[in-house]
Amino acid sequence: MADENPYVELTAAFNQGRLRAILSSGQAVVMHRLAVMSKDGAWILREDAEVMQHVLDVLGERGARYRLGAPLDCRWLAGGWSAHLEHRRGPLRLRTDFVTRPPRLSEGELDRVWNDAATTDPPVLGLEPLAKLKKTNREKDYAVIGELARQMPEARSQLLFSRSARDLLRLAQVHRDLVEELAGQRPLLLRVADGRDALEEALDAERRALIRANEKRLLAYREAMQAWTAVWPEVAAQAAALPLAEAHAIVVERAEGVLPWAPPDENGGAP
């Protein structure tokens, strides 16, 4: 029998006693049986002080250390920041990354994500929100979105997320009314009538626009953390060799007043 997977095991530990963490991003892609293509773990956490404490306890027991990023604290995570820790499990380096406000998901969508996660074991991000998260500035993520769309059970979702002109043309033949209805949400659907070449051009343009939008978002965070990056070596030296709980207290204290709760004009990661 295969050993337990470290990310599945961590997800179970985070969720011991109540739902606190949803396995997201690359490891969620594995759970949807699409591809093994990421070695770091990412979770969406509930924005709740008990959750932060529990996750810190779990990681502290495993000897985790903070990497440069936001503290695992609701005040920063509510502003869309991500917290990053790392520990070792035997020969494996396990990077563990956390957000509470995943990008491109509205408040209502995030509520649905938590409702849906309550019905899966382990809790894994569903196909549609995962496809939204994958609208990053990495080309390889658009291949993943293409396959995620093919797994979506409803034609409506496939039309909103498909990365294949052929698939979209086939769907449009059967669901002409849906194409008209959804064109407001996804303007490239208006190009279905123009044929495959036009649709492929529109898919390329859509991908480039999404990449640029994500780059702009990331730049806002990078600029907002310049002062924090500058003091990080000093913070790390102060917390070196301390247990994670004590290191966390130092990281929080030092981040206050240096790392803003959110970048200017950023509304907590929502689109």
Next chain:
Amino acid sequence: MIEMEDEFLSEEDLDLRNMTWEELVAYWNLWLLQAQATNDADPPYTHGVLVDMTWDDVPRTRETGREHEA
């Protein structure tokens, strides 16, 4: 008539669907183990708001070149 499909991922990737849970976990764990070989060459972040950071952007110790951890 033969109809072509747009391909996004490899046949090997998509074969995950045919694995049992035990087979999937075994493959996943083996992949993670083999992937450790490139740890030093990995980008500093693969998720979150720092994913566009390069190693030049991450403060590192002068002595070992490793990133500062708290």
